[in-house]
Amino acid sequence: EVQLVESGGGLVQPGRSLRLSCAASGFTFDDYAMHWVRQAPGKGLEWVSGISWNSGSIGYADSVKGRFTISRDNAKNSLYLQMNSLRAEDTALYYCAKDMLGRGITNWFDPWGQGTLVTVSS
């Protein structure tokens, strides 16, 4: 069974940093691209970033470009999101999601983790 478990969320002050992690199991991690998608309280889904199997292709939403960095460690079956210069509008539930297709980035996310909550507030 594919499992994605996010961690690292919490309460952080504006301007500070936070690093999210996603532990993957149940599939060959380095055969798939991975993504971070967030959902602000009561709002819709927003794609944050995606990374191909070998980190050779990376994409970011304009709203986080230059502040967030996605990375992966295939030896540890883990996905990361380094979030710097956090803003109140970054407050959201952050989901880790596996790309269904394979090694390249698409918008076919299956499955999703349960999410980790990030709250940016003073």
Add this chain to the structure above:
Amino acid sequence: QSALTQPASVSGSPGQSITISCTGTSSDVGGYNYVSWYQQHPGKAPKLMIYEVSNRPSGVSNRFSGSKSGNTASLTISGLQAEDEADYYCSSYTSSVVFGGGTKLTVL
């Protein structure tokens, strides 16, 4: 990339069929087959229902179907059931991924 446009809400009675639209541009929905649909129940993670415009992942009911015409994609749910009540999001991918604003489906 701008968000895709979906109706805020749709409703239908059990057994009926409903269709949710998702409007983009020729640069996203209209230009590529990277259209997908997600179902999200309250407090739960989203679930992929349709990918590549009209394909269903294994395990998704054949009551769910997808299509596209021009710059508008559609999700149709036939034989509505109470468990279909949820939020539905469309998505497109070109140089980045974009979601629609979401549609709340109410089963009357």
